[in-house]
Amino acid sequence: MTSVTSLFAPVDDDLRLLTDNLKELVGARHPILGAAAEHLFGAGGKRLRPAIVLLASRATMVEQDLTSYHRRLAEITEMIHTASLVHDDVVDESETRRNVETVNSLFGNRIAVLAGDFLFAQSSWYLANLDNLAVVKLLSEVIRDFAEGEIRQGLSQFDVDLSITDYLEKSYYKTASLMANSVKAAGVLSGVSPEVCDHLYGYGRNLGLAFQIVDDILDFTATSEVLGKPAGSDLKSGNLTAPVLYALEEKPELKDLIENEFTGEGELESAIALIKETKGIDRTRELASYHSQLAVEYLDKAVKDSPSSQALRDLADYILRRLY
């Protein structure tokens, strides 16, 4: 199977530059954050979000080179994403993420709150200095959606009455909003028409939803080793995702297990086994596939053929292949 990073070939050089810049921007000025920056922007990350922004930038600037504004936008996107992860891990008291210790686990809550605030603050400042009010609005929407998503997730823990619509909304806030708005912002910076910007938004939104849906399937089907966190950990924490919501329609007995918050011995394992007996995971795969196809349809309306637009197309496909 192709690795996701091989898809990023058209922006390989851009991504190398971005990584160096991010470490410099965050770490060099403040030794106290140096270790955290090395940890956050070091070798591990896939740079999915800035790669998408850079590919969308190249796909909309076919005949010209990227501007420094496009590159800055990609950096801002990764900074906002990283800041939200750092604070999420404090809020959820997570000790590892993708098999790597979290900032709060390595350096304590104090440094983790500070590092996240610093990243948010830096990104706000760089954003304001892109000198483009439309882009500022799009990215401020993302920051607000992250906070909204965290709060909604907190409010809907163990709520068996959650609908698929609620689930998609929650997934938009926590994952798809960033991709939708940042890809659209890349279009704004390239000066494409408002219509094309809306198609780019449609691509990012549906790609982000497909990505989150696949993640939520993997929580049930992948091993803890592949996930980099214990399998079934979303369910355990009461974050009910599509496979669970579909399974609830077939197995009413699942409701009691969930509402009991898996406090009894072996209840989490029973719930996971029950879910796997249903069509929940298959139906969720179809949902992911639907959004992935929709993403490609929007993309085809937005950009012409080029290595970068092909990479964006392949990415929508790659996301589904993570399942097999």
Place this chain on the structure above:
Amino acid sequence: MTSVTSLFAPVDDDLRLLTDNLKELVGARHPILGAAAEHLFGAGGKRLRPAIVLLASRATMVEQDLTSYHRRLAEITEMIHTASLVHDDVVDESETRRNVETVNSLFGNRIAVLAGDFLFAQSSWYLANLDNLAVVKLLSEVIRDFAEGEIRQGLSQFDVDLSITDYLEKSYYKTASLMANSVKAAGVLSGVSPEVCDHLYGYGRNLGLAFQIVDDILDFTATSEVLGKPAGSDLKSGNLTAPVLYALEEKPELKDLIENEFTGEGELESAIALIKETKGIDRTRELASYHSQLAVEYLDKAVKDSPSSQALRDLADYILRRLY
């Protein structure tokens, strides 16, 4: 002695509206934050920062009523300030502030990080929607300065080589930047000239510095009851302020006590007693007075006589009177 709130008479109605709006904006949409919002924007606060913004708005709009943008700016200012307090209290593990339990102490770190992020996110969004790029830049500067200030304070703990210049810089980041940039932003929204905007900035900057310097004196001279936190708590945590830095010039023996981080029995009390024997507190008073006077000079260059400009003038004076 006049209370500070009586100085706010010209904007009393504006402040009442602002308080209701803030509770609504933060609390009503999310029950999980409702208690925190009630706590944060409830009866206790002095609303110093939005009052200054509203007074500067009225002082620059003498013949006209405030716009909804001016009001929104005042709300944003209070939201950013409150967000930074909530995260500061997590970072510093503070249990009370102004005799009131902190959000982290009442609701835990999880809600405190979320509440702070939500406030920052809301303020970024409202800021972007003021539709004024210059104002976005000014306030993004403030958010960055807060993060910078927190980090610098962390880096300079117990550093006896800190200069008065370093101290003023730190005070600018943590207190004066918000006042300077938000008062200037009020001028931008009123459409006054760039020169007047710079004078407004000068007023806010020096008022903020005087305010912080006075706060740092009170840490030594006021009772714990008045402070709402234990007296000498800045010194204890290694935050070296002007009285300490001046005292170090007279009493070299203070250096060892500080570098020993007051780990020995009674060392904090000895250090406080030593500081009080020096001219440190008197010299710090002169420093506060200098910045308060400078604030008035800038103000007089920026605005004409009006009840609101008189209130801003009185405020610079009031800040010093807190010392007597």
